[in-house]
Amino acid sequence: MILGRSERGRPPAEPVTLKILVAGGFGVGKTTFVGAVSEIRPLRTEELLTEAGRPVDDLRGVEGKRTTTVAMDFGRITLREDLVLYLFGTPGQERFWFMWDELAEGALGAVVLVDTRRLEDCFAAVDYFERRDIPFLVGVNCFDGAARYPVEDIRRALDLDDHVPLLLCDARDRESVKEVLVGVVEHAMTRAARRPARPAVTT
Amino acid sequence: MSGDGQPRDHWFDDEAGPVVRPYAMTRGRTSHAAQHRLDVIAVVLTEPHVADPEADQTLSPEHVRIVELCRDTPRSVAELAAELDLPLGVVRVLVGDLVDGELVHVTRPVPPAELPDESILRDVINGLRAL
Numbered sequence: 001m002i003l004g005r006s007e008r009g010r011p012p013a014e015p016v017t018l019k020i021l022v023a024g025g026f027g028v029g030k031t032t033f034v035g036a037v038s039e040i041r042p043l044r045t046e047e048l049l050t051e052a053g054r055p056v057d058d059l060r061g062v063e064g065k066r067t068t069t070v071a072m073d074f075g076r077i078t079l080r081e082d083l084v085l086y087l088f089g090t091p092g093q094e095r096f097w098f099m100w101d102e103l104a105e106g107a108l109g110a111v112v113l114v115d116t117r118r119l120e121d122c123f124a125a126v127d128y129f130e131r132r133d134i135p136f137l138v139g140v141n142c143f144d145g146a147a148r149y150p151v152e153d154i155r156r157a158l159d160l161d162d163h164v165p166l167l168l169c170d171a172r173d174r175e176s177v178k179e180v181l182v183g184v185v186e187h188a189m190t191r192a193a194r195r196p197a198r199p200a201v202t203t
Numbered sequence: 204m205s206g207d208g209q210p211r212d213h214w215f216d217d218e219a220g221p222v223v224r225p226y227a228m229t230r231g232r233t234s235h236a237a238q239h240r241l242d243v244i245a246v247v248l249t250e251p252h253v254a255d256p257e258a259d260q261t262l263s264p265e266h267v268r269i270v271e272l273c274r275d276t277p278r279s280v281a282e283l284a285a286e287l288d289l290p291l292g293v294v295r296v297l298v299g300d301l302v303d304g305e306l307v308h309v310t311r312p313v314p315p316a317e318l319p320d321e322s323i324l325r326d327v328i329n330g331l332r333a334l
Contacts (some may be wrong), residue, residue, distance in 0.1 A: 016323060017244040017279060026252070037334065043285035045243070045291060048225065074243075074281055079330030083323070086244050086279065106242060106312055108327075174334075182331050192318045197323055203208045 002187040013086045020184055023090040023128070024113035025121025029171035030089035031073045033113060033142045036177040038075025038082050038087065046071050047099060070096045072103070087181075087187055090125070100128060109184040110136040113171065118159055126158060135188040139180045163191075225289055228265050229296040241295045243281040243295050246310045249274040253306050265289065265297055273292075277310075 022030045034042045047070050073089040091099050113123045121137075129136040140154055155166055165187055170176045182197070226233060234240070249270050256262055256270040268287060272278055278286070284294045301307040318324070 009321060013277075014248065015277060017246055017310075017312050018319065018323075018327065019244050019312075043282065045281050045284040046290050048290045072281075074285075076282075077331070077334065079327060083326055083330065085278075085330075088243070088281075102240070103243065106244075108324075123313070154228065178331050178334055180330050185331070186326050187217060188318060189321060189324050192321070 002033070010109075013082045015082045017084045017086060018108050019086045019088055019103070020108070020181060021088050021090055021100075021107050021110040022113060023100075023110055023122075023125035023136075024141075025115065025118060025125075028113045028115045028118075028121065030113055033111070033139075033177055033180075034075040034087045034089055034138075036074060036172055036174045037077055037181065039078060040076050042073040042075045044071050044073050045148040070099050072099070085181075086137075086192070097128070104129075104132060104134055107134060109188040110134055110174070111180055111184055112136055112138050114140045114154070114158070115143065116154060117143075122158070126160070128187055135184070135191050137180070137183050137187055138165060139167050139169045139171075141171045142168055151186060205220050223289060225293045228263060228289070229293055232296050233292055234296065241280050241298060243291065243308065244279045244312050246277045246279050246312075247273045247283060247298055247301075247307050248277045248310065249307050250305060259304075259306075262306075263297075265293075266301060266306075269294075269297060269301060273307055 006044070022033050024030055031042050070091045072091055075087045077085045077087070079085055088103055090103060110129050112122050112123075112129065114122045126136075126138070138154075138158065138160065140151075141146065151166055158166075160166060165183055167180055167183055169180050235242060247269065253270060253274075256267045259267075262270075265287060272283065272286065280291065280294055280298065282297070283289075284291045287294065289297075298307065298309065302309060
């Protein structure tokens, strides 16, 4: 993190770090969304599937390196020297859900990005956050040329609970993405006020 | 990729994968006994007293890089993984070793199942609006 060189002998400030997840189907604009507000070009981090207990050393039948890793893109927003928000794009494929559990632990909340042309791509993510009781909102990414539907129709099609906010957004637009993120934090605060202790994640 | 159905005999450059299998750097360990799974946003800081990690023969080059990267600027586990181009699991094990050796310490994010203070959340909202 770019916090400037500290004075000699003075340890650098220890920042509080928070994370918000950005979920949704493949190609819905997760990395674009992260890149629109991140102060760094979204970085890629990978995890080997060996974490899930797959055999490590047998390379026979492995067709390419890509099939053995899960990639996540993430960005960073330094809000203050001692307060840093990270945005993590969740791995798109459902078979990588073991990574979601790890990412979701301790997350402030989540954005589920939706493309109305492929609404069903986000069902899994909506389901996931509902079941884990993680505060989330739905951001409908309004691609150029994507047919616009009334918000109420989208809400009904997703069978969203009334308390889940739904916003129209443009993942390429910084102001729009900021608004969505503020929405996530506000939603998390409202929920925390209503229910003082968030129940532990059950698996 | 060969599209002609011939068995692929040769991998070149990046296709061949890393020269050293990533978990070789951890001597095959996929977790660290002393560390609960480090969160991707746990922040690693080098202890101020650490002078010359390269002089320590027990450390691998990757250990040394982590110590040097985190000397002036705290870095999250995810950032270290991206910068070192190593899987998260490998970075967790290496950081665990360094914590044991008291070369770095780790600040933990807000515990799961708890939200940060409301005042922090307000700061986040104000900070985002001010971007």
